Amino acid sequence: MTNEPPSDRPQRPYILVTNDDGIEAIGLWHLAEALLPFADVMISAPAFNQSGTGTALNLHSDLQTERAHSRLEGVDAFQANGTPADAVGIGLRQHAKPRRVHMIVAGVNPGANMGRDAIHSGTVGAAMQGHHRSMPSVAVSLASTDEKHLPDAAAVGARIAATLWASGQSQFLNVNVPDLPLAELTEMQVTRMAQASTERIVEEKDEHGMIRRRIESRDDPRVREGTDAWAVRNGIISVTPIHTDLTAHHEMNKALALFGEGFSLPAAD
Numbered sequence: 001m002t003n004e005p006p007s008d009r010p011q012r013p014y015i016l017v018t019n020d021d022g023i024e025a026i027g028l029w030h031l032a033e034a035l036l037p038f039a040d041v042m043i044s045a046p047a048f049n050q051s052g053t054g055t056a057l058n059l060h061s062d063l064q065t066e067r068a069h070s071r072l073e074g075v076d077a078f079q080a081n082g083t084p085a086d087a088v089g090i091g092l093r094q095h096a097k098p099r100r101v102h103m104i105v106a107g108v109n110p111g112a113n114m115g116r117d118a119i120h121s122g123t124v125g126a127a128m129q130g131h132h133r134s135m136p137s138v139a140v141s142l143a144s145t146d147e148k149h150l151p152d153a154a155a156v157g158a159r160i161a162a163t164l165w166a167s168g169q170s171q172f173l174n175v176n177v178p179d180l181p182l183a184e185l186t187e188m189q190v191t192r193m194a195q196a197s198t199e200r201i202v203e204e205k206d207e208h209g210m211i212r213r214r215i216e217s218r219d220d221p222r223v224r225e226g227t228d229a230w231a232v233r234n235g236i237i238s239v240t241p242i243h244t245d246l247t248a249h250h251e252m253n254k255a256l257a258l259f260g261e262g263f264s265l266p267a268a269d
Contacts, residue, residue, distance in 0.1 A: 013102035020122025027108035034158035043077040044091025055125035084126035104130030107140030115194035131172035144179035153177040194227035
């Protein structure tokens with residue numbers, strides 16, 4: 001299924017670029033710049049860091065959006081005081097018109113979003129908003145918090161986005177790039193999500209009793225070959241097609257045996 005009939009698809013798509021690290025994050029601008037050779041680009045991102053918010057929406061306070069300073073000629077930039085998902089929604093409904101956005105690309109996130117950790121990722125959550133609207137969508141992360149190779153990861157992400165657009169498909173891809181220069185990123189693998197975590201949350205209490213959290217990388221022994229975490233660990237670019245169907249299909253028969261025909265709730269007194 002494509003986003004629109006092939007005959008109506010423009011040669012240059014209009015891409016909404018976003019992230020979860022905020023409008024000032026350098027990875028966002030590297031990614032937007034890398035996309036410009038094949039696409040028109042608009043940026044709609046959170047005003048401040050929203051890492052770890054997943055697909056959350058702001059429902060309990062007013063949202064504000066405003067034009068932001070753009071570092072790239074011809075690229076309109078906007079910021080919103082909400083989550084990454086909020087920024088995408090506002091960008092589509094308020095800032096893109098009268099144009100139509102054809103693709104969502106999120107990143108580049110400094111830090112991998114692999115395995116079970118991807119569920120919490122605001123980068124993945126932002127790109128998921130495009131997937132919900134049947135748009136081709138890509139989340140791009142660098143497997144390091146060091147910003148040195150963000151431009152290299154951006155170049156990889158842009159190449160993958162361009163290939164996806166040219167295919168006419170509307171896949172949702174989670175891309176994780178090893179912390180290597182572009183010249184050494186010679187191998188790519190389509191992977192499955194590792195059923196393991198490559199990060200851990202460390203909690204520390206300060207002198208006032210406040211709990212502070214920080215994320216540390218960890219080497220989970222459950223990582224298996226063919227997964228995103230295994231690929232990145234071995235210097236291979238990981239491309240994982242994901243979707244939002246959380247149904248445990250392999251557990252359906254067990255659930256039916258417990259709660260299917262013949263199951264009844266106790267009568268109310």
